[in-house]
Amino acid sequence: MVRSDTKWLRGVTIGVVATLALGACGGSTATTAPPATSAPAATSAPVASASAGGASVAPSTAPASTAPTGTKGGTIYILTQSEQWNQVDPQRAYTGEDMAFFSATIYRSLTAYKLSPDQKEGTSLTPDLATDLGTATNGGKTWAFTLRDGVTFQDGSPITCADVKYGVSRTFAIDVINQGPTYAIAYLDIPSAADGSSEYKGPYKKTGQDLYDKAVTCSADNKTITFNLNKAIADFNYTVTLGFSPVPQAADTGETYGSTVLPVSSGPYKVDSYTTGNGGKMLLSRNPNWSQASDPYRTALPDKWEVDFGIDAKVIDQRIMQSAGNDAYAVQYGNVQPENLSVVFKDAETANPDYANRAISGFDPYSRYYFINVQKVKNVKIRQAMAVALDRSAIRLNIGGAFAGTYADGVVKPNIGADYAPTGLWDTFFGQPVPDTGDPVLAKKLITESGEAAPKLTFNFADTPVNQKTAAIVIDSLGKAGITVTPGPIEAGKYYSVVFDPASAGEFGMGGWGADWPNASTVIPPLFTVKGGWDLSQLDDPAFNAKVDAALTELDRTKQEGLWQALNKEAAENMYAIPTFFGLSQTIAGSKIAPAYRWAAYGSWPYGALYVTP
Numbered sequence: 351m352v353r354s355d356t357k358w359l360r361g362v363t364i365g366v367v368a369t370l371a372l373g374a375c376g377g378s379t380a381t382t383a384p385p386a387t388s389a390p391a392a393t394s395a396p397v398a399s400a401s402a403g404g405a406s407v408a409p410s411t412a413p414a415s416t417a418p419t420g421t422k423g424g425t426i427y428i429l430t431q432s433e434q435w436n437q438v439d440p441q442r443a444y445t446g447e448d449m450a451f452f453s454a455t456i457y458r459s460l461t462a463y464k465l466s467p468d469q470k471e472g473t474s475l476t477p478d479l480a481t482d483l484g485t486a487t488n489g490g491k492t493w494a495f496t497l498r499d500g501v502t503f504q505d506g507s508p509i510t511c512a513d514v515k516y517g518v519s520r521t522f523a524i525d526v527i528n529q530g531p532t533y534a535i536a537y538l539d540i541p542s543a544a545d546g547s548s549e550y551k552g553p554y555k556k557t558g559q560d561l562y563d564k565a566v567t568c569s570a571d572n573k574t575i576t577f578n579l580n581k582a583i584a585d586f587n588y589t590v591t592l593g594f595s596p597v598p599q600a601a602d603t604g605e606t607y608g609s610t611v612l613p614v615s616s617g618p619y620k621v622d623s624y625t626t627g628n629g630g631k632m633l634l635s636r637n638p639n640w641s642q643a644s645d646p647y648r649t650a651l652p653d654k655w656e657v658d659f660g661i662d663a664k665v666i667d668q669r670i671m672q673s674a675g676n677d678a679y680a681v682q683y684g685n686v687q688p689e690n691l692s693v694v695f696k697d698a699e700t701a702n703p704d705y706a707n708r709a710i711s712g713f714d715p716y717s718r719y720y721f722i723n724v725q726k727v728k729n730v731k732i733r734q735a736m737a738v739a740l741d742r743s744a745i746r747l748n749i750g751g752a753f754a755g756t757y758a759d760g761v762v763k764p765n766i767g768a769d770y771a772p773t774g775l776w777d778t779f780f781g782q783p784v785p786d787t788g789d790p791v792l793a794k795k796l797i798t799e800s801g802e803a804a805p806k807l808t809f810n811f812a813d814t815p816v817n818q819k820t821a822a823i824v825i826d827s828l829g830k831a832g833i834t835v836t837p838g839p840i841e842a843g844k845y846y847s848v849v850f851d852p853a854s855a856g857e858f859g860m861g862g863w864g865a866d867w868p869n870a871s872t873v874i875p876p877l878f879t880v881k882g883g884w885d886l887s888q889l890d891d892p893a894f895n896a897k898v899d900a901a902l903t904e905l906d907r908t909k910q911e912g913l914w915q916a917l918n919k920e921a922a923e924n925m926y927a928i929p930t931f932f933g934l935s936q937t938i939a940g941s942k943i944a945p946a947y948r949w950a951a952y953g954s955w956p957y958g959a960l961y962v963t964p
Contacts, residue, residue, distance in 0.1 A: 420944055420961035425654040427676055427940075429666045430683035431814060433659050434626035434843040438608030440595035441520045442530040444884075445846075446715065446864060446952035447683060449592075454648065454958035455634055455655060456615040460484070460495045460514070460575075460590040462647055463951035465959040472950040473868070475587060478647050479509065479596070479616075483587045490582035491539075495590070496574045500644035503598055504615040504637045511568035511575040513596035516553060519562055521593055523552025526604050529850055531592040531866070532883030536875070538565040539580040546880060546890075554604060581903050588867040615640075618650035626843070628660030651961035659843075663687055663814060671705070673941040679962045681943055681955050686936040688750045688816065694938060698752045708946045711753065711936040714953035715864030717763045717873075718755070719927040720809075720824075721849075721886035722858045727807070731800035733925035734780075736807075736858065739793035741827035742930060743786035748819050753936055757786060758929035761863060761877055762870050762918040769870035771915040773922045775929065793831035804832035810849050810859030813839035817860070852888055861886055861927065864953060870914035871902055878917075878926055887926045894920070 428451070437443045440457045453462060462478040464471050475483055480495040487494070501509040520527045521534045524547070540561045541549045550558035550565075567576045583589065596616055603611045612621045619634040634655040642650075661669075667690045669677045686694055686709070694705050701709040720740075722733050746754050759775045776784045780792060797804050809824050811817040818839070825835040838856040840848045849855040863884065866872035875898050876882035878889045894917075901913035922929060939946045939955070942963045949956040 420651055421963060422651045422961070423653050424962035425656055425676075425679060426652045426943065426960055426962060427680040428655065428657040428683050429661050429669065429677075429680050430657065430659055431661060431663045431666065432683070432843040433628060433630060433841060435632070435657075436843060436846055437529060438613055438621075438624070439527065439530070440597060440608070440613065441517060441527050441593045442608070444530045444593075447954045450949060450952035450954035451957045452617075453591075454617070454960075455619040456613060456617045456621060456637075457595045458501070458509075458616040458645070459592075459595050461587050462591060463949075465949065465956050467945070467947035467949075467956075469950040472956075475591075476647060478645075479514070484590070486584075486586070488578075490584050490586075491579045492576060493579070493583075493586045493590075494574055494576040498644050500641050501616070502639050502641070502644070503596075504620045504639055506639040507598070509596050509616055510572040512572055513598055514575050514594065515566050515568060516599045516602075517595050517597040518566060518593070519550075519553045520597060520602070521552075522548055522550045522562070523554050523604075525552075526554060527552070529846055530883070532876075532881060533589045533592055534594070535883075536881050537577075537579050537581070537583055537586065537589065538562075539578045540565050553599070553602075582905065585867060585869065592866060618645065618648050619655060626659060630659040632657040632659075648958050649961075657683075663816075664689075667938070670938050670940055678940040678942040680940045681960070682937050682939065684937070686938055688748070688753075691750055691753050691936060695753070695936060698934060705938060708939045708941060708943065709936065710938070710946060710948050712934065712948055713755070713765060714933045714935045714948070715763070715765075715950070716862045716933040716935075716953060717758055717761050717864070717929065718860075718862045718931045718933055719758065719761055719929050720858050721861045721927045722925060723852065723855065723886075723888050724926060725852065725888045726857045727805065729800045729802055730924055731796045732802060732805055733928075735793040735796035735800070735831060736828060736833060737925050737928040738780065738784055738796060739788050739790050739828045739831035739833065740928060740930075741786075741788040741823055743788075744823045744827070745820050746786075746931065748823060749816060750936075753934060755931040755934035758932045760918040760922040760929050761927060762873050762914065763865070763932050766865050766870060766873070767868055768911045769868075769873075769914040770918070773919040775919075775922045779923055788827045788830070790827075790830035793828075793833075797832065804834070805857070806834040806836070807858060808836045808838040808856030810838040810840055810845075810856045812842040812845040812860065814842060820860075849886055855886075858928075859886070862933070870918065874898060874914060874917050874921065875902065878921055889926050 435448060436445055443449055443452055458479045460478060460480040461475045461483055464474050464476045466472040477483060479497055479501055481498055484493050484495045503509060518534050521532060535548050543549050550562045565578050598614055601614045607613060612624060615637050618637055618640040620637040622633045622635050624632045636653060663684060664687055666682055666684065667687050670680055670682050694702060694709050695711055696702050699711055727733055742757060759773045762770045764770045809821055811821050821837045828835050849859055863873060863877055876884040878887060879885060879895055879898055880890050897917055901910055901917060904910040904913055944961060944963050945959055947956060
């Protein structure tokens with residue numbers, strides 16, 4: 351993502367990836383400790399991850415491990431501060447940690463990421479529902495996938511092309527199914543309306559249904575699904591890991607699907623119950639109609655999963671560090687709290703001996719930032735003043751210092767590869783270096799140049815103790831430049847649901863994002879275009895949109911790299927979002943959980959490989 355969520359994803363969504371710091375790709379939304387989907391590290395807001403996919407992540411300190419093999423049986427517990435999942439719906443989940451968990455347990459997609467501690471292998475594709483990685487024809491504008499034999503939903507009914515097609519169609523019902531990945535809207539060959547939205551309005555209204563039925567077709571035997579695209583997409587088989595899961599039409603209840611109405615599983619587990627709030631739980635048990643023969647990707651070793659919501663982040667740390675009773679079979683959904691980092695880790699790269707086989711520290715897929723709603727803060731000089739005044743050093747210290755990561759100069763992270771280039775934002779752009787502690791004098795100068803009075807703003811953040819302290823730093827440092835900031839805390843599990851509503855959101859707030867796969871096409875368009883689906887900045891600039899379209903359709907990869915680098919620089923200079931950190935994150939598992947490593951695909955635990963040890 352998510353959100354921050356991830357993955358080259360992402361998602362994050364900084365989903366509440368660890369309560370994020372959102373992700374998605376795209377990670378979750380809470381921020382419990384230092385820094386995602388889709389989604390979300392402990393320093394900002396939930397990281398989104400755009401969720402789903404393969405970022406190139408620096409090696410972590412996790413012990414070497416290879417296979418998703420081990421002991422069958424037992425229960426794995428997930429402990430989280432959040433009071434609920436951000437989204438459970440397969441077309442709406444978009445934070446890295448969330449997508450990693452759901453893809454291991456209840457949702458299958460046409461393709462998936464290999465489970466491996468190796469960053470390259472862990473971001474490479476393997477067939478899932480499909481028999482292979484897809485067949486591209488028509489110069490890459492047509493992609494076909496054939497379903498495996500024997501794939502079923504939890505009631506034993508077969509999963510067909512029609513079920514996948516229907517699931518994808520739900521993405522177009524943006525008035526109902528929102529916050530999730532929107533690649534289907536961006537890539538399928540369906541005309542746009544005058545307002546830029548798709549002519550197809552989704553399966554509930556059925557407006558433009560004939561257009562969708564031409565863009566997505568099923569074979570006569572209902573086994574092969576074909577996608578007709580509006581442009582050549584060489585890596586579309588990565589795209590189908592995001593929001594392309596099947597949904598049986600008869601079970602779909604729209605906005606309530608996956609929340610008040612339990613979702614229908616296509617994976618090795620089924621949801622038995624889901625209650626939210628402090629003390630809430632999601633309980634999963636084996637899906638009796640899942641077949642290993644039809645699913646060589648998942649080993650499904652635990653008998654059950656239990657997700658425990660609403661636990662104080664400090665309590666989670668202590669319980670898993672002590673690993674007594676059931677906590678020995680638990681994993682932390684979030685990050686190790688700042689006060690415990692020196693206990694668990696020798697330094698930002700090395701776990702102390704007592705935790706060497708179960709504590710992980712390493713670069714995650716996410717870039718953290720503070721989005722600015724450009725419709726509410728229209729003057730670029732004011733936005734720049736906000737960024738210049740910000741005491742990034744104090745914020746970094748609050749969320750873990752060196753453990754939190756390095757200072758970011760844009761939303762594209764260096765570990766994405768050639769699409770990254772330094773923007774010079776904090777070094778040369780303002781004609782003088784901007785200190786990490788902020789420069790209120792320069793900020794006041796920019797406000798004067800804006801021709802406007804210093805603004806009064808509301809700052810949104812996932813409501814956790816660490817984020818509360820961060821908000822206090824934001825308020826104090828911008829206040830030194832004459833900018834008045836009011837805190838706008840939001841319950842972590844509801845963070846993205848609120849900030850995606852411009853009427854409810856403040857002028858700026860925490861966010862995080864990880865590339866969905868190693869191309870900035872999964873970063874710049876999602877974050878800064880309406881069609882991208884994660885435009886918290888509410889940017890809809892025709893000139894910028896045209897440059898994004900040019901980059902998306904550029905087939906010369908070297909030329910495309912330059913276009914993405916220029917757009918990242920332009921977005922930073924116009925301060926559509928304030929870049930804060932390239933995330934490093936730390937997390938811990940119980941003493942009887944294996945294998946413990948950070949899965950590069952989502953910046954998450956490798957849920958599909960986890961098992962309990964004797």
